Amino acid sequence: MDYFPLLPEIMLIAMSLVFFAATLAKPGQALLERAAFVLALCTLAATWATYDQSGLFFYKAYRIDAFSQTFKILIALGLVLILWMGAGLRGINSWFRPEYYMFLALSCLGLFLMTSAVELLTIVISIEISSYALFVLIPLRRQPFQRDPLEASIKYFFLGAAATGITLYGMSYLFGLAHSTYLEDISVVLPGFLATQPLAVIGIVMLLCGLFYKLALFPLHFWMPDVFVGAAHETTCFVATLPKIAAMALIVRIVAMAGPGSHQIELILMIMAVLSMFVGNLSALGQQDIKRLLAYSSIAHAGYMMVGIVSMNQLGIASAVYYIYGYLLMNIACFAVIYNLAPQGENITVDGLRGLYRRSPLLAAVLAAGAIGLSGIPPTIGFTGKFMIFAAAFQKSFYWLVGLAVLNVCISAFYYLRLVRAAYSSVEEPGERISLTIPAAVLGVMIMAGIVLAGVFPQNFFRLTLKAVMSVL
Amino acid sequence: MDILSNIPPHLFRMIIAVAVVLGFVFANATVMGYLERKLAGRFQRRLGPMEVGWHGILQMPVDGIKLIAKQLIVPDNVAGILFYVAPLIAMSPVALPFLVIPFAPGLQVIDLDVGAIFVLTMISFNTVAVFLAGWSSNNNYAMIGAMRAVAQNIAYEIPILLSVLAIGLMTNTFSMKGIIEAQKSIWFIIVQPAAFIMMFICSIAETNRAPFDLPEAESELTAGFHTEYSGIAFSLFMIAEYTYMFVNCCLVATLFLGGWKGIPLPFGDYSSCIWFFAKVYFLMFVIVWCRWTFPRVRFDQLMNFAWKYLIPFSLVNLLITAILVKLL
Amino acid sequence: MHFYQIIAEIIFWLLVLITIGGGFLAIGARMLIHSLMGLSITFLGVAGLYIYLGSFFISLLQVLIYGGAICIVLVFGIMVGYTPRQIVETRIRGENLLLAVPTCGLAVALLYFAIRRTGWVPAAQRLADYSIERVGHTLLYDFCLGFELISLLLLVGMIGAIIVVNSQEEESGGQ
Numbered sequence: 001m002d003y004f005p006l007l008p009e010i011m012l013i014a015m016s017l018v019f020f021a022a023t024l025a026k027p028g029q030a031l032l033e034r035a036a037f038v039l040a041l042c043t044l045a046a047t048w049a050t051y052d053q054s055g056l057f058f059y060k061a062y063r064i065d066a067f068s069q070t071f072k073i074l075i076a077l078g079l080v081l082i083l084w085m086g087a088g089l090r091g092i093n094s095w096f097r098p099e100y101y102m103f104l105a106l107s108c109l110g111l112f113l114m115t116s117a118v119e120l121l122t123i124v125i126s127i128e129i130s131s132y133a134l135f136v137l138i139p140l141r142r143q144p145f146q147r148d149p150l151e152a153s154i155k156y157f158f159l160g161a162a163a164t165g166i167t168l169y170g171m172s173y174l175f176g177l178a179h180s181t182y183l184e185d186i187s188v189v190l191p192g193f194l195a196t197q198p199l200a201v202i203g204i205v206m207l208l209c210g211l212f213y214k215l216a217l218f219p220l221h222f223w224m225p226d227v228f229v230g231a232a233h234e235t236t237c238f239v240a241t242l243p244k245i246a247a248m249a250l251i252v253r254i255v256a257m258a259g260p261g262s263h264q265i266e267l268i269l270m271i272m273a274v275l276s277m278f279v280g281n282l283s284a285l286g287q288q289d290i291k292r293l294l295a296y297s298s299i300a301h302a303g304y305m306m307v308g309i310v311s312m313n314q315l316g317i318a319s320a321v322y323y324i325y326g327y328l329l330m331n332i333a334c335f336a337v338i339y340n341l342a343p344q345g346e347n348i349t350v351d352g353l354r355g356l357y358r359r360s361p362l363l364a365a366v367l368a369a370g371a372i373g374l375s376g377i378p379p380t381i382g383f384t385g386k387f388m389i390f391a392a393a394f395q396k397s398f399y400w401l402v403g404l405a406v407l408n409v410c411i412s413a414f415y416y417l418r419l420v421r422a423a424y425s426s427v428e429e430p431g432e433r434i435s436l437t438i439p440a441a442v443l444g445v446m447i448m449a450g451i452v453l454a455g456v457f458p459q460n461f462f463r464l465t466l467k468a469v470m471s472v473l
Numbered sequence: 474m475d476i477l478s479n480i481p482p483h484l485f486r487m488i489i490a491v492a493v494v495l496g497f498v499f500a501n502a503t504v505m506g507y508l509e510r511k512l513a514g515r516f517q518r519r520l521g522p523m524e525v526g527w528h529g530i531l532q533m534p535v536d537g538i539k540l541i542a543k544q545l546i547v548p549d550n551v552a553g554i555l556f557y558v559a560p561l562i563a564m565s566p567v568a569l570p571f572l573v574i575p576f577a578p579g580l581q582v583i584d585l586d587v588g589a590i591f592v593l594t595m596i597s598f599n600t601v602a603v604f605l606a607g608w609s610s611n612n613n614y615a616m617i618g619a620m621r622a623v624a625q626n627i628a629y630e631i632p633i634l635l636s637v638l639a640i641g642l643m644t645n646t647f648s649m650k651g652i653i654e655a656q657k658s659i660w661f662i663i664v665q666p667a668a669f670i671m672m673f674i675c676s677i678a679e680t681n682r683a684p685f686d687l688p689e690a691e692s693e694l695t696a697g698f699h700t701e702y703s704g705i706a707f708s709l710f711m712i713a714e715y716t717y718m719f720v721n722c723c724l725v726a727t728l729f730l731g732g733w734k735g736i737p738l739p740f741g742d743y744s745s746c747i748w749f750f751a752k753v754y755f756l757m758f759v760i761v762w763c764r765w766t767f768p769r770v771r772f773d774q775l776m777n778f779a780w781k782y783l784i785p786f787s788l789v790n791l792l793i794t795a796i797l798v799k800l801l
Numbered sequence: 802m803h804f805y806q807i808i809a810e811i812i813f814w815l816l817v818l819i820t821i822g823g824g825f826l827a828i829g830a831r832m833l834i835h836s837l838m839g840l841s842i843t844f845l846g847v848a849g850l851y852i853y854l855g856s857f858f859i860s861l862l863q864v865l866i867y868g869g870a871i872c873i874v875l876v877f878g879i880m881v882g883y884t885p886r887q888i889v890e891t892r893i894r895g896e897n898l899l900l901a902v903p904t905c906g907l908a909v910a911l912l913y914f915a916i917r918r919t920g921w922v923p924a925a926q927r928l929a930d931y932s933i934e935r936v937g938h939t940l941l942y943d944f945c946l947g948f949e950l951i952s953l954l955l956l957v958g959m960i961g962a963i964i965v966v967n968s969q970e971e972e973s974g975g976q
Binding site: 057058059061062093095096099102103106109113117119121122125126128129132133135136139140150153176177179196197198199200202 | 912922
């Protein structure tokens with residue numbers, strides 16, 4: 001068997017092993033940081049190198065194709081950017097930095113496995129690997145914030161356990177109907193079952209619950225604000241973005257397996273998408289803490305992505321993938337600002353942003369780019385992504401869904417623009433200037449450029465995602 | 474008569490078998506109780522029980538009657554039903570391992586393909602009983618004893634399983650009969666001496682016997698987890714302990730000492746049965762011998778011994794076995 | 802033959818009763834320790850049901866691992882935390898009960914009707930193929946990826962538990 005296509009996974013395992021050794025030696029922060037960054041870059045390179053590979057591994061339980069590799073590129077890119085953004089790990093308990101990197105790598109490994117797993121048990125276990133690593137990452141915040149993170153972690157853990165339980169229960173129904181745990185076998189019989197057996201619908205929806213939990217979609221979203229507020233900024237940025245990418249990959253795989261013909265599943269997903277948008281956006285309106293605000297916005301964004309998936313056509317799913325790429329960039333932009341504003345790793349309120357453009361024009365610009373992108377105002381990637389998602393839904397003539405989604409975009413503009421207004425409002429005492437390190441400044445400029453350029457010229461990226469989607473639909 | 478003819482004969486056999494097994498459980502406890510006291514006496518250069526019957530041979534039946542006749546004292550503030558249930562949980566699963574123990578080629582109830590694991594599973598129930606007894610007694614000594622027992626049993630169950638696994642790798646089966654058949658040419662004690670030693674040590678620890686009897690260390694904890702139990706409840710714990718000892722020894726004899734195999738004796742079919750019991754009681758004798766010879770270990774020594782020596786060594790042993798099985 | 806079938810049927814329903822009863826005890830008991838006993842009873846009941854599914858090996862492992870080890874570890878946690886006299890009352894009451902019972906009832910009813918309406922296709926009959934060898938083949942060939950990943954999962958769990966506990970100790974030591 002040719003193991004080259006598994007190179008990204010092997011890289012991540014190597015990374016976690018390196019940091020496992022580092023937990024014993026406890027080297028200095030600079031060395032650790034460089035090692036983490038280099039290894040993450042290597043992983044990204046490995047995902048690029050294996051982009052054209054395809055094949056089934058481990059007795060058909062593991063599938064490498066353009067779809068999975070596209071998502072792996074996104075996840076690896078996210079890991080690199082988060083490590084770059086969180087340089088110095090200012091919010092993390094200094095005792096546990098090697099462990100922190102190790103668990104980041106392991107969580108990413110779990111996410112990689114999620115994107116490629118095509119067998120139900122493997123799917124559950126890979127979801128669990130990525131979640132367990134996060135349960136550990138969340139409490140590793142610095143000293144003065146020790147209690148909140150633990151509470152957040154425990155909430156995350158309990159909901160995760162419940163979600164996994166529901167997922168397994170749903171899987172048991174699918175297994176009972178299809179007599180197989182391989183998605184390939186199930187997809188042969190499932191469209192027929194979906195038309196005749198109500199239990200198949202219930203089973204699929206329950207199976208998706210574990211993924212909705214990772215995506216923070218409406219009924220399983222309530223861990224998100226607490227985790228965002230409780231965890232350190234670096235961790236939060238990770239939790240907010242990467243698990244969603246992997247969860248989306250799996251949701252697309254499973255929905256594609258169910259076949260585009262099932263109206264019940266379509267309806268259920270639509271209702272969840274709409275509720276998730278409303279709950280997220282309306283709750284975000286009154287928030288003061290920026291991270292809490294971003295948490296609710298993140299719930300709303302899960303809803304937008306679901307709109308793309310519900311369309312179940314190539315355009316819809318491809319634009320959902322495109323959108324999640326944009327979401328990754330925009331969130332990293334927001335978190336980069338928060339991270340650099342809080343030298344001690346403390347949480348920031350909206351009022352704390354006042355006069356930001358005087359303290360650091362670059363950060364204010366990055367925040368503006370991120371917030372404008374999230375609210376979906378042209379010429380950002382947020383606008384293009386939303387536009388394409390809604391266009392796809394329009395094609396399938398889900399008019400009311402598009403109408404509600406546009407209404408939500410309007411609601412969300414209020415609080416995103418509140419952030420921008422706060423950052424650009426003038427105050428007498430703006431506070432001391434923030435001196436950015438050169439890498440942080442470079443990152444800020446790059447992300448800004450990425451948000452705008454990918455929004456204006458979506459063709460290239462869109463072609464990639466379309467190719468990925470074609471391999472599953 | 475009609476009703477009786479409807480009931481199949483198997484059922485009668487089952488009932489008789491249960492009765493025989495339970496009878497054996499009690500008889501074994503009596504014999505072992507006597508042997509232990511007698512041997513303890515000898516090891517300490519005294520006579521042991523001498524008064525009741527010839528050389529005290531009736532001591533245990535008399536003691537048993539006394540214990541049954543005694544009042545069951547229940548202290549205040551025990552945790553209700555659990556206090557009463559604990560000795561029953563200790564006692565009830567002891568008969569089940571007898572299902573798979575091969576006393577002789579023709580004397581085995583069922584030959585499960587997972588026989589050895591079945592025995593270990595049934596033995597693991599004891600932990601629950603010990604813990605419940607200690608916890609529900611509302612007594613600090615009992616509580617500490619129970620905590621020790623739980624920690625100890627969990628730790629020592631792992632090397633046992635790993636040793637059994639090493640045997641399973643060689644025989645390709647966990648069936649008790651199959652394991653004995655696999656020892657046709659050579660006993661596994663010679664092939665797997667490390668596994669034998671580890672398993673034997675762990676069985677002593679699993680049954681909470683000295684030198685690992687910390688859960689009931691009388692010099693520190695009065696009587697450990699069964700401090701508050703009296704009368705028949707206490708004797709149920711003792712009977713269970715002796716039965717678990719017997720079962721463990723059966724397992725060791727089957728796995729390592731060739732079970733019923735031995736030099737042919739002039740008793741026909743009974744000779745293999747005699748060999749089996751001889752081996753088992755020899756092992757039990759060694760356990761009693763250990764008890765009265767070695768001083769009790771400290772708790773941290775006990776835990777270190779399990780986690781730092783027995784488990785790594787049994788893993789290494791398993792690995793070597795796997796490699797050798799693959800190569801040879 | 803009929804006689805055995807009746808006995809088997811009776812024992813089956815007894816096991817179902819044990820499983821469900823244990824579950825109710827686990828949820829409804831006033832003392833934490835009784836909940837735990839309920840849980841272990843459920844585990845035993847499930848182990849019995851595995852025998853009816855024809856896998857004696859899985860059933861034994863269920864008893865050994867869940868009944869014998871996991872419950873004991875949970876018990877250990879409770880034992881360190883409480884003594885019989887100071888039990889926290891854990892009871893679902895008031896508005897929670899009003900919400901919980903109808904919700905669960907609705908879910909059960911929904912599932913029940915869905916299950917009843919489903920045309921189940923029985924699996925192909927396997928004759929005496931429940932042996933330990935078969936389990937080994939399944940784990941190490943068909944599901945080898947999952948099997949190996951579980952060890953990774955356990956590793957993450959173990960190291961993670963140690964780190965989380967230590968991160969709390971660090972705090973109390975630091976202040």
